[in-house]
Amino acid sequence: MGDLILTTFDWVPEMPRGYVRDLRVRWALEEAGLPYRVESTPFRDRKAVHFAHQPFGQAPWLTDGDLSIFESGAILLHLGERSDTLLPGDPRGRSEALEWLFAALNSVEMASLPWSLFQFSGNTGDSPAWNLFDGFLKARLAHMEPVLAGREWLAGTFSIADILMVDVLRLVDRFDGLADYPACDAYVARATARPAFAKAHADQMAHFARAD
Amino acid sequence: MGDLILTTFDWVPEMPRGYVRDLRVRWALEEAGLPYRVESTPFRDRKAVHFAHQPFGQAPWLTDGDLSIFESGAILLHLGERSDTLLPGDPRGRSEALEWLFAALNSVEMASLPWSLFQFSGNTGDSPAWNLFDGFLKARLAHMEPVLAGREWLAGTFSIADILMVDVLRLVDRFDGLADYPACDAYVARATARPAFAKAHADQMAHFARAD
Numbered sequence: 404m405g406d407l408i409l410t411t412f413d414w415v416p417e418m419p420r421g422y423v424r425d426l427r428v429r430w431a432l433e434e435a436g437l438p439y440r441v442e443s444t445p446f447r448d449r450k451a452v453h454f455a456h457q458p459f460g461q462a463p464w465l466t467d468g469d470l471s472i473f474e475s476g477a478i479l480l481h482l483g484e485r486s487d488t489l490l491p492g493d494p495r496g497r498s499e500a501l502e503w504l505f506a507a508l509n510s511v512e513m514a515s516l517p518w519s520l521f522q523f524s525g526n527t528g529d530s531p532a533w534n535l536f537d538g539f540l541k542a543r544l545a546h547m548e549p550v551l552a553g554r555e556w557l558a559g560t561f562s563i564a565d566i567l568m569v570d571v572l573r574l575v576d577r578f579d580g581l582a583d584y585p586a587c588d589a590y591v592a593r594a595t596a597r598p599a600f601a602k603a604h605a606d607q608m609a610h611f612a613r614a615d
Numbered sequence: 616m617g618d619l620i621l622t623t624f625d626w627v628p629e630m631p632r633g634y635v636r637d638l639r640v641r642w643a644l645e646e647a648g649l650p651y652r653v654e655s656t657p658f659r660d661r662k663a664v665h666f667a668h669q670p671f672g673q674a675p676w677l678t679d680g681d682l683s684i685f686e687s688g689a690i691l692l693h694l695g696e697r698s699d700t701l702l703p704g705d706p707r708g709r710s711e712a713l714e715w716l717f718a719a720l721n722s723v724e725m726a727s728l729p730w731s732l733f734q735f736s737g738n739t740g741d742s743p744a745w746n747l748f749d750g751f752l753k754a755r756l757a758h759m760e761p762v763l764a765g766r767e768w769l770a771g772t773f774s775i776a777d778i779l780m781v782d783v784l785r786l787v788d789r790f791d792g793l794a795d796y797p798a799c800d801a802y803v804a805r806a807t808a809r810p811a812f813a814k815a816h817a818d819q820m821a822h823f824a825r826a827d
């Protein structure tokens with residue numbers, strides 16, 4: 404274990420600001436109270452060194468001493484294992500947090516990201532493809548609704564699973580997609596009211612604003 | 616740790632047979648040489664007990680003694696930690712396997728699953744939405760190609776990351792989507808030539824055939 408360095412883009416357009424995935428990592432680091440620093444990699448001209456750390460040319464990645472980790476899910480799992488507070492230590496709690504961490508990415512974001520791409524690209528007019536993907540997301544939210552109506556956090560206490568699930572649902576909320584799902588909406592509101600989220604969000608906005 | 620029980624649907628239509636996600640779990644169990652048994656849950660009439668194990672009403676889930684785990688990624692992580700062979704034990708190898716496990720699900724399947732939904736629903740005619748999602752998948756495959764041209768397996772030795780990545784790429788290959796990516800294609804071929812894959816695939820086909 405060594406110094407934690409989070410690398411993200413030096414700049415991004417206005418649209419994704421506040422939603423770039425380094426936010427998930429900043430949020431987890433702030434919740435855990437782990438010291439870290441932030442470095443930048445060019446957004447416009449992505450070099451070989453960038454692909455060596457992140458094979459898809461995306462951001463962020465995290466270095467921890469001589470480990471370099473990409474994928475926000477893998478980074479949050481690593482931070483959960485390093486912290487005392489973000490991943491339950493008992494086998495049942497740990498297992499619940501991990502299944503919900505994967506559910507955030509592979510069941511909910513799997514439906515919400517295509518839906519968001521339709522939104523961003525302005526392809527939400529009546530068409531078989533849009534109706535298919537809109538229905539796909541709504542089915543997943545309909546299953547999340549009773550889960551979130553019955554508990555404050557996904558795995559008993561606030562964990563890395565909540566950071567990922569909330570960050571996924573935030574992007575749905577941006578396009579008013581949670582209006583019919585009050586428990587999902589309230590969950591996003593109570594999670595984003597945490598001081599660590601506010602700090603992470605403000606820091607991301609300031610980071611990209613500095614490059615304008 | 617207790618008896619391992621894999622629960623999947625009692626029956627599915629012809630189209631998804633050979634591709635239902637219990638295959639990922641069967642494959643890992645066969646590779647690890649862990650004893651297990653398979654139980655069924657109704658496909659057509661999904662009861663409350665199903666949603667208690669799998670909140671989205673999907674399959675599979677795995678029980679290990681008094682733990683019940685859903686999400687194929689979480690199940691494979693659990694099996695990787697139980698086996699001696701499917702998840703490297705050294706910090707660097709483990710970290711590499713985990714980042715590629717998440718990459719399979721959240722970078723590659725994130726693009727391939729929407730692409731497959733366009734394929735399954737016959738919406739691959741020239742349209743802005745299809746072109747967007749076809750381009751999304753091709754960009755991800757273009758980044759996987761040099762990675763797989765340079766190594767036999769993603770994390771040095773065969774691991775749970777390969778099981779997930781190969782199972783994701785198999786569905787692309789079903790619709791001829793790997794024709795321009797020979798390293799991806801060869802990777803799928805050498806992984807699916809493993810006896811554990813053949814056993815898992817044959818067992819899934821036989822399981823659903825018994826219900827016809």
